[in-house]
Each structure stands twice: as C-alpha cells, then as structure tokens.
Amino acid sequence: MTDLPDNDFTQRFIFDDSDTRGEMVSLELSYAEVLAKHAYPEPVAQLLGELMAAAALLVGTLKFDGLLILQARSEGPIPLLMIECSSERDIRGLARYEADRIAADATLADLMPDGSLTLTIDPNQGQRYQGVVDLDGETLSDCFTNYFVMSQQIGTRIKLCADGRRARGLLLQQLPADRLKDEEERAASWQHLTALATTLTSDELLSLDNETVLHRLYHEEQVRMFDVQKLRFRCSCSRERSANALVSLGMEDAQNLVIEHGGKIEIDCQFCNHQYLFDAADVTQLFAGAGVETPSDTRH
Numbered sequence: 001m002t003d004l005p006d007n008d009f010t011q012r013f014i015f016d017d018s019d020t021r022g023e024m025v026s027l028e029l030s031y032a033e034v035l036a037k038h039a040y041p042e043p044v045a046q047l048l049g050e051l052m053a054a055a056a057l058l059v060g061t062l063k064f065d066g067l068l069i070l071q072a073r074s075e076g077p078i079p080l081l082m083i084e085c086s087s088e089r090d091i092r093g094l095a096r097y098e099a100d101r102i103a104a105d106a107t108l109a110d111l112m113p114d115g116s117l118t119l120t121i122d123p124n125q126g127q128r129y130q131g132v133v134d135l136d137g138e139t140l141s142d143c144f145t146n147y148f149v150m151s152q153q154i155g156t157r158i159k160l161c162a163d164g165r166r167a168r169g170l171l172l173q174q175l176p177a178d179r180l181k182d183e184e185e186r187a188a189s190w191q192h193l194t195a196l197a198t199t200l201t202s203d204e205l206l207s208l209d210n211e212t213v214l215h216r217l218y219h220e221e222q223v224r225m226f227d228v229q230k231l232r233f234r235c236s237c238s239r240e241r242s243a244n245a246l247v248s249l250g251m252e253d254a255q256n257l258v259i260e261h262g263g264k265i266e267i268d269c270q271f272c273n274h275q276y277l278f279d280a281a282d283v284t285q286l287f288a289g290a291g292v293e294t295p296s297d298t299r300h
C-alpha cells in the first residue's frame with residue numbers, strides 16, 4: 001500500500017478518449033490545523049473534512065480570482081459547517097455544533113435535518129454568484145452531485161471521505177462535446193466512467209495515492225495526470241479587519257464597548273482562535289485615523 005505525500009494538494013486528470021475530466025484532493029496538514037482549533041466530535045470532524053475536500057475540488061474546476069465559500073446550515077445538532085477556499089488555495093473552516101445531541105453513529109440526516117447547502121463564489125472583480133440546494137442526500141457527496149444536477153446542469157460525480165486524520169475527494173465532470181460527437185456514445189462513455197467510480201471504497205481513497213486509485217479504476221482507459229496544486233491552511237483574519245469591525249460601530253459605541261468590557265475589547269477569530277485586543281487608547285488612535293499598526297496589546 002502506497003502512502004500519500006505528507007502535504008496537501010489537488011491533482012487534475014483527463015481521459016484522452018472521452019470528454020471527461022477529473023480532480024482528486026488530499027488534505028492532511030490543513031485538515032489537522034482546522035481540527036486543532038476546536039475539540040470537534042468525530043462525526044463533526046468527518047463532515048468538516050468532507051466539506052473541506054469538496055471546496056478544494058470545486059476551486060480546481062473554476063477559473064476565477066477570489067474566494068469560494070461553502071456553507072451547510074440546519075436546525076439540527078450541527079447548525080453550521082463553513083469552509084472558505086481562495087483561488088490561491090488557502091483554506092480554512094469551522095463548525096458549530098451541540099455536543100450533547102450528537103451520537104457517534106449519526107447520519108447526515110440526523111445531524112443536519114432539513115438542511116441547505118450554499119455555494120458562494122466571491123470574485124475579486126465581477127459579480128458575486130450564489131447557489132443553494134437542499135441537503136437531501138444520504139451523504140455530502142450525494143448533496144454535491146445533486147447541486148450540479150439542479151443548479152449547473154453539468155454532469156458531475158463527487159466522492160468525499162474523511163476520518164479525522166485525512167480528507168480525500170474524487171470528482172468527475174463532463175466536458176463539452178469534442179472527442180465524442182455522437183450523443184449516445186457520449187452518454188455511454190460517461191455512464192461507464194461514473195459506474196467504475198462508484199466501485200471505489202472510502203478505505204481505498206483514504207489509503208491509496210492518486211496514481212494507484214486511477215489505475216485500479218481505469219486501467220483500461222487512457223488517463224493523463226497533471227501536476228499537483230498545493231493547498232495550505234491559512235486564516236485571513238487580521239488586526240486590521242478586526243479594527244474595521246470596530247469602526248463600523250461608530251466611535252461612541254466602540255468607546256462604550258471598551259468601558260462595558262472592563263477596559264479592553266476582545267475580538268476572537270472563530271476560524272483560528274486568534275484573539276485581537278483593543279483598549280481605549282487603541283480606539284482613540286483608530287478613530288483619529290492613525291490606524292492599528294502599533295497596538296497597545298495583542299495576544300494569541
């Protein structure tokens with residue numbers, strides 16, 4: 001059995017004789033970074049890893065500069081899963097959950113009943129896009145497949161898995177007709193490739209490298225693999241962003257907030273747990289237009 005590299009990456013592949021492309025993702029270090037920030041129960045950690053893998057796969061299929069945001073919401077034991085992945089492949093994530101309502105063998109329907117999945121593409125330039133579908137599949141993999149069927153009308157199959165140590169994913173997607181012009185032949189090829197993909201087990205995907213996985217599935221096909229694209233955990237929070245949040249309150253409310261909190265305002269990043277502190281001198285400096293480059297105090 002071949003071990004995966006100890007870094008995080010996506011890798012694209014195409015079928016030379018079919019109008020189909022694919023993408024695979026492996027997340028280890030970034031997944032560990034996300035889980036290290038909070039003591040997530042195992043079912044939460046698993047779903048969070050799967051959503052991370054989905055975000056990384058989807059970023060690989062899009063051509064844009066900006067941010068992709070995935071949010072799964074429900075009224076159940078897990079009210080929120082959220083992943084952000086930039087076009088530079090910086091990724092971060094968080095979950096909100098009620099630990100006393102989470103059973104070890106809980107399904108997606110148990111954890112996020114009547115939930116919804118929102119995909120947002122927020123480009124640096126241009127119009128923001130958002131698509132929403134119900135979380136009505138047995139797994140997150142099913143939900144994403146449904147999303148593409150309902151919202152994009154693009155033939156897509158996604159398999160996601162995570163075990164608290166590693167998150168993995170496989171995506172297959174139809175391309176515009178090029179190699180196969182005949183509709184019946186094109187449909188048969190797509191059905192063949194996706195049927196083989198369904199034979200892949202989670203254990204295989206979690207334990208084998210990409211080349212081995214693709215050989216096991218498609219040893220009779222001409223598959224061309226491309227160079228890996230690395231990912232990393234990186235939080236986009238900053239003292240400046242926290243200061244901007246205070247500015248949005250207005251000077252009087254910000255000053256009152258300092259007083260109400262005993263002389264210091266604590267702003268915590270929910271993604272990475274970094275804490276930014278602002279005292280009365282900081283607030284005065286901020287509203288005087290002096291910025292926040294020299295805080296009076298900060299700590300992790």
